[in-house]
Amino acid sequence: MDLKQLEHFVAVAEERHFTRAARRLNLVQSGLSASIRSLEEDLGGPLFNRSTRRVALTPAGEVLFAEAQRVLAAARDARHAVTQVHGLARGRLSIGAIHGIAPFVDLPACLGHFRAAFGGIDIELTLDGSRALIDAVQEGRLDLAFTQPPDTSLDGIGSHLFACEGMVVVCATHHRLAGATELKLADLVDETFADLRPEWSVRRLVDRCFATSGLQRRSSFEVNDMPMLLELAAHGLAITIVPESVAAARGRNTRGAPVATATLCEAEEPCWELAAVFKGSSAGEPLVPVARAFLDLLKLPVVTT
Known part of the structure; x- marks a missing residue:
């Protein structure tokens, strides 16, 4: 062993x-x-x-x-x-993240733990879309980014994939799909969708799944806020597709209208991925020591893509 x-x-x-x-x-x-x-x-x-x-x-x-x-x-x-013995007495940690990672990573808490361990390191945080964050890592403007991993392998870029989660359909409790299982994407094409804006990785994943299946859907609501997306579904205005943890967190929220979920068949269930992306060495380590230290603090073993 x-x-x-x-x-x-x-x-x-x-x-x-x-x-x-x-x-x-x-x-x-x-x-x-x-x-x-x-x-x-x-x-x-x-x-x-x-x-x-x-x-x-x-x-x-x-x-x-x-x-x-x-x-x-x-x-x-x-x-x-x-x-810590080798020392990170002073410097800067520049981190980027996509919106909506709270169900997977409590980033403020992690940054708080890092500040307690390395008080001399200044911390900078930027929220943006996946493509912009990966570009910033490539260009050296960010040490680390929490985002959907690149669609293709990029020279010099490593990542640790630590969330690979199925997605579920979210709808109102009285909707015909509430509680349904083993749905196919074709079962959803006559529904009205609420979607995040195109720069969100969740939106791109859903678009790609329907396009790969040769299906078209009708999106009547486009928002830039995950809670608003779920509220639209809760009030029966549309359905939406989000990661399981996002739907579960919304279900535990006693404020606002309740939601119901439906599951897709395994063959057509999208898998939403979240990764820590960084400039990596040939050994699979972040090149920037402060990024290595932050991943160690998160207790994430580092792998390369």
């Missing part, structure tokens, strides 16, 4: 889905499956029940999950301690 196997195990345990875990780890699925099988053989039994659409932990898997998290946290804390 090694740290890499534990990272693979934790990713599957958190995603409850081998395909999404493989995307998150930037691995081919067969390689991830082989790593998990090797770990199970080493430990003498299955760690996952694979009989459902989303894999579930066995009792042995539950025990290992807690221990694996502890071991990986200790390893990353050790690396962070060494970083």
Whole structure:
């Protein structure tokens, strides 16, 4: 058993889905499956029940999950301690982010922890669209950006993919689609959509999915605010498609009208991805030490695309 196997195990345990875990780890699925099988053989039994659409932990898997998290946290804390010894006494951390990452990363809290650890580092934060953020990283104006990863590999750019999440249809509680499962995109073409503006990665992903399927849809509402998008759906004016965590967070919000969700069939379910993008070395590390330190603080193992 090694740290890499534990990272693979934790990713599957958190995603409850081998395909999404493989995307998150930037691995081919067969390689991830082989790593998990090797770990199970080493430990003498299955760690996952694979009989459902989303894999579930066995009792042995539950025990290992807690221990694996502890071991990986200790390893990353050790690396962070060494970083502090080498010293980041002063400097600047320039971070960019797309809108709407709160369900995945509590960025203000993370920046607060970073300030407590590295009080001499000035912090700058910019919110923008995915393309503008990636350009800023390439040009050296940002050390790190939280955004949808580039559609194609870019020279000198590395990333850590840490959210790969399915998307769901959000609608009013009285809508005909409320609670539906295994929908196909073709089932939605007669509906009125509410969408974010084209510079949002969520919008581009939805547009691309319908275009790939050769389908057209009617978008009558275009907004630049995720809460407004969900309110339009809640009041029955339109349906929308958003990441699962965004819909779940809206469902827990007791203010405003309630919403319902519907799920798409696995073959047509878009996967929304969020990554930390940075200028990377050949070894897969951010070239900027302060960006490395911030990723260590977030307890994110770094991989390249």
